């Protein structure tokens with residue numbers, strides 16, 4: 106370990122300062138990955154925590170193509186109700202703070218959608234909301250009648266374009282899976298409406314995380330090696346936002362005892378009314 110550690114890959118956000126390794130985390134599932142473990146590294150500049158090296162294409166295929174993602178817990182009625190209540194509450198907060206015209210309908214793009222919970226919550230609030238879902242996995246494409254257009258492909262897929270721009274681009278527990286979060290966020294930014302918001306939730310840090318405590322990390326419920334590639338901090342999310350021409354309009358890591366965060370990325374100069382109320386800005 107040390108600033109000159111040659112095995113740590115550069116920060117995925119492109120920081121000049123080298124990352125340092127906390128040590129090696131063992132894989133958490135028994136698929137045939139390219140290696141037995143990955144280093145947990147921290148960027149000395151933006152404080153992003155990330156796996157090094159990045160998973161290979163074969164590793165990603167093992168995770169997302171060869172093995173299914175959705176278990177029975179997503180069809181259990183109580184579980185479905187709880188997820189929809191939470192996601193619906195997020196939709197309502199975003200609509201209120203961004204001042205969207207609900208009767209005219211909100212255009213929603215759900216990235217890495219899976220079962221497309223945000224689209225489902227939007228449709229529950231009215232058929233006027235237009236919902237587009239995108240996922241590289243075909244697993245849920247036929248399972249989501251609440252999605253107007255389900256695109257099986259990358260977020261750069263031209264099939265999404267006719268529905269843009271979007272007021273809500275939602276990525277719930279997706280960004281931690283991306284090898285290149287900047288390119289995906291740039292695609293989202295290009296399709297974002299002037300009154301839009303990119304809504305991101307993802308794992309943050311283990312409860313009572315102390316710098317370098319790998320044992321705490323191993324016990325962290327979101328420690329999925331190598332599926333979860335990076336863990337944002339407020340500073341690293343701001344860097345990502347600014348690198349794609351957005352502002353970090355809201356950040357909270359009060360979720361799940363500090364184990365998960367919520368971030369809102371907006372076009373510059375279009376801050377939510379919440380921001381104005383809290384800070385008295387323009």
Ligand SMILES: [Zn+2]
Pocket residue numbers: 116117118119120148149150151152153341
């Ligand atoms: Zn960095």
